[in-house]
Amino acid sequence: MVDTVRHEGPEGHTTLSGLTEAEAREFHRYFTASFLGFLALAIVAHGLTYAFAPWGVNM
Numbered sequence: 225m226v227d228t229v230r231h232e233g234p235e236g237h238t239t240l241s242g243l244t245e246a247e248a249r250e251f252h253r254y255f256t257a258s259f260l261g262f263l264a265l266a267i268v269a270h271g272l273t274y275a276f277a278p279w280g281v282n283m
Contacts, residue, residue: 241248 243251
């Protein structure tokens with residue numbers, strides 16, 4: 225059986241991740257920023273690919 229790490233916060237709430245609310249918010253901020261950066265890069269890459277080799281044209 226796997227033991228689950230639980231962190232008890234100041235109000236007595238427990239979390240499965242073991243992070244405090246402040247740590248979870250900080251992680252979420254970095255995760256969201258990284259995801260949006262990756263998404264922007266993917267959109268630019270797809271746009272450039274379509275500009276130089278359009279798919280679905282003359283099919």
